[in-house]
Amino acid sequence: MLEIRHLHVSIEGNEILKGIDLTVRKGEVHAIMGPNGSGKSTLARVLAGHPSYQVTQGEVRYQDKDLLTLAPEVRAREGVFQAFQYPVEIPGVSNAYFLKAALNEQRAFRGQEELDAVDFLETLKQKMKLVEMDSSFANRPVNEGFSGGEKKRNEILQMLVLEPKLAILDETDSGLDIDALKVVASGVNRLRSPDRAILIVTHYQRLLNYITPDFVHVLVDGRIVLSGDKQLAFQLEEKGYEWVRESAAS
Amino acid sequence: MVTMNPEILDKKTKETGKYVPLFEAFEKTEGKRGAAWIRKLRQNAFAHFCHSGFPTQREEDWRYTSVGPIERTPFHLASETLPHITVQAVERLRPCTLNWNRLVFVNGFFCREFSHVSDAFEDLNIGSVREAIVSKSNQLASYLAQYVRYDQNGFTALNTAFIQDGAFVYVPEGKVLERPLELVFISTSRETVSGTVLAQPRNLIVVGPSSRATIVESYVSIDQETYCNNVVTEIILEESASLEYLRLQKESGRAYHVSTTKVNQAKDSVFSSTCVDLGGILVRNDLHVDLQEEGAKCFLNGLYLTSNEQHVDNHTLINHPRPKGTSQQLYKGILDGRSTAVFSGKIFVHQDAQKTDAHQTNKNLLLSEEATADTKPQLEIYADDVKCTHGAAVGQLDKDSLFYLKSRGIGENEARNILSYAFANEVAQRIKIPSIRAQLNDLLTERYGHRSAGEGVHHGSA
């Protein structure tokens, strides 16, 4: 589904990713872990097409397409979803309106009929229940005045409504209390299916207690220095990132 | 260039006509000093002054300020024959008692006997414009009147026409002045023959590349007399230069004070100013900052405390012609009595000035029934990738804060004083020189402390 080869990425002339190779197949859940500043959030944003980053080398294939040449909205319509680390506020635009516009543009792209307001609201209500969001949030402006946890739930809500093929969670666990973390995890697990893939970018192992990854990769200084199964996450939790650096150096 | 020809002089108005004999006399004496360029400059400026006259309220920049009283007063040009002043009197008038290097001026003329420039300053150029006109003509020529255009208005023209003396500060490249340099301007109409004095200091401050300086400029008077100070100051900051600039205006309660300050900033230079207006009956300050090159930053703070019949008008203009400039302004005023305060601040962002970050705040507190505040913050923006804001407020003390203080047992008057003090102190706190900050603090305490003990005339309970 996703194939990253020799990916080098810079921002304002500083190289952040220094040659990433990663293959993600349908149905798999991959966790990308690493210390602060290792480049893991950069990886997430580059896949979504954030305009601030320059890809200097390498390529990314997604469902046999050259992902890097696609505009951000086309990537989204092709099924790439990013749950943002810091979701922005959009004053004056209601959550429901926003999500309906997004869903209908995606449906139009796939040649599906537009969802009318009644059907949409029905779906939305259902999914809001799943992430334990009060229905009043539907009419509030996107993320405006939401608490940190509410913003993250809102990201998961959008993911459940849009039903992407490749979901990238960028530090969705940061700043969440344990209840919110469980809600987020159950949302993600609900999406898990044999024809979808999930990429979880995280600093800590604790989210992985609730979402069991098939693979864990450790990113240090713009490179994947270690890959393994979920056991690797536990080892990291126990020994810290210094241990990876040392073992990578040796 | 305008030349002084009879035709233009014929157009002189009644008011500007009064200055013709003064200028003619000036040309015969002082006007002889200096190179041809400065004589020419004065003549052109005077011709322009005769032509344009004083600004009127029909002009947008002067709509809230009438300079009629200045126009009508028959002034007498300040002369270098100084009135009798003692060193003790000068020391009392200084804002600070520390032994800083200082240039003292009386009615715009440099007074060596009251001034003090330590030997350590030898390699700097610090002295009077009057000396520089003779001895540093070339150096002066490359800066003087290059930034404040004499045709800006009648006051800049008049000042330029009579350029004679003022402070000339030149900090060469890479110098860091550890201690502040003080410029003291004392005005008095005492012992002059024919009444009211017009002093016109002309200051030039150049801070060289990567240099750092602090300048404290103060305007004070010996008695409560009428006189007029028409000041022009040009400040040039070269690349990465930094200047901390403090301006304390404590003129006599009957004085007219008009000042034009122009700051020209090169790449990555930083200009921080705090201008405090306490005195004067009619005050107008123009502060223009040109962030001429990329990455220049300025921070302008102002505080005006007015009472009685005072009229204090502060105009700021910040020009952002180049990218990545930063400007921040905070001007606050407390108005009492029948005073009027005006604030007009313009932020102008040109088309090339992407990534400009410009913010401006003006707040006014009205303490009395008859005080008036006029404020006009303006944004003019021709670039899209910018963050610009302005805010202005006119009002009373916050009722919730008052209630909070009272609920803790503080009396109405005392609570009002505390909050007025706090309101002004936000600006005072931004002064980076501890002794001056402390002095201003004392002054605020005195102003708003005195009330609680005294009459509290304007403080009926709300």
Place this chain on the structure above:
Amino acid sequence: MNEAKALIGGEYKYGFVTDVDSDTIPRGLNEDVIRLISKKKKEPKFMLDWRLKAYHRWLKMSEPEWQNVVHPPIDYQDMIYYSAPKSITDAPKNLDEVDQEILKTYEKLGIPLVEQKRLAGVAVDAIFDSVSVATTFKDTLKKVGVIFCSFSEAVRNHPDLIIKYLGTVVPYGDNFFAALNSAVFSDGSFCYIPRGVRCPLELSTYFRINSAETGQFERTLIIAEEGSYVSYLEGCTAPIRDKNQLHAAVVELIAMKDSEIKYSTVQNWYAGDSHGKGGIYNFVTKRGKCIGDRSKISWTQVETGSAITWKYPSVILQGDDTIGEFYSVALTNHYQQADTGTKMIHMGKNARSTIISKGISAGHGRNTYRGLVKVQPNAQGAKNYTQCDSLLIGDRSSANTFPYIEVKNKTASVEHEASTSKISEDQLFYCQQRGISEENAVSMIVNGFCKEVFKNLPMEFAVEAAKLLGVSLEGSVG
């Protein structure tokens, strides 16, 4: 027509011309022209005298120069001051007498006038070039005593009210364009809401310029008597023409004790093409007076059309506890220019005013907010809150904010905040990451930016305004 459409990328869908026979007077302006207009309208003498006074004042005035707009000089002698469809020169008695072409025009504009198709709950006065062609729901309104008719009709049928109120808010010599309007105004709407009546319908005037080279000078007067309420809507369109056309209107609102007037405008005059050719010069004087205590006047405007907009809907808060409001969205794209804002003059005690202004500049658009908040010495307890936000799209656009605040009373509380920025890249990326195209994302963000203003519009207008904004922004991205 097709050519013109191609030129603007089909943005302006009201740019068609209606083919009707018109009674048009020769171009140019002099005393005779004014007498002719007055005669054609069968006006009583007082009206002609007033027009002539205004005309002589106008001759002594000059065009204002302080506003932040540029345009070639206007030749006031090269303009036609009166044009009316022939079929209705003698004012139609009912809709059957209205030219079928004109009825079709309004239907095309989405304002059907015929009985069966009328908008429910909205009474419409349709102004076509210089005259009112029809007013709907007259009878329904008559039952409750509301007078809603064309200005000409009011001059003939209610001269006492016209004499009493005309020019009391905007005197004929108020400014250059108001004086011109007072001299040559052709028609407009008149509303009178009697004491204690809550107007059962939204009243609405739809202005349409059809003739070429005609100036449109309409005059609206709304009087709300004690304890009454009215909501009034105004819409405007014009055909696509290469030459600039002048629209200089005057609106006067009078609110008595405990009354409320809500005045909404969606201004969509032809804006000129993407190169700045053609378009309407919209130079308008709108002012309301809250005479009685506790009265309220609220202006809401969405200004997306016109080559140049120059208007400052204002409120004089004369009574105690009065309320003045101004909600504005002004969008300038391509080479459009807008200099708009409001004046809130606090005179009575405890008067409150609110100003919310949202300016959007795209392309080479130039957008200026200009406002005055004035608190007079006796205006105890005056309160004003002003918020002006500007959004810039593209590096050739400009946004200016020029508020004036004059306070002469210590109990006043006046607060002004303004900001200028471009659409945040993060917001755009967020929308795009959810699959929304850049153009739709911009439109969505801009609409969100204007929400505070739109929510003050009547429902149908709000929907229309949101759509209009999207259309007007076309071509501003990418």
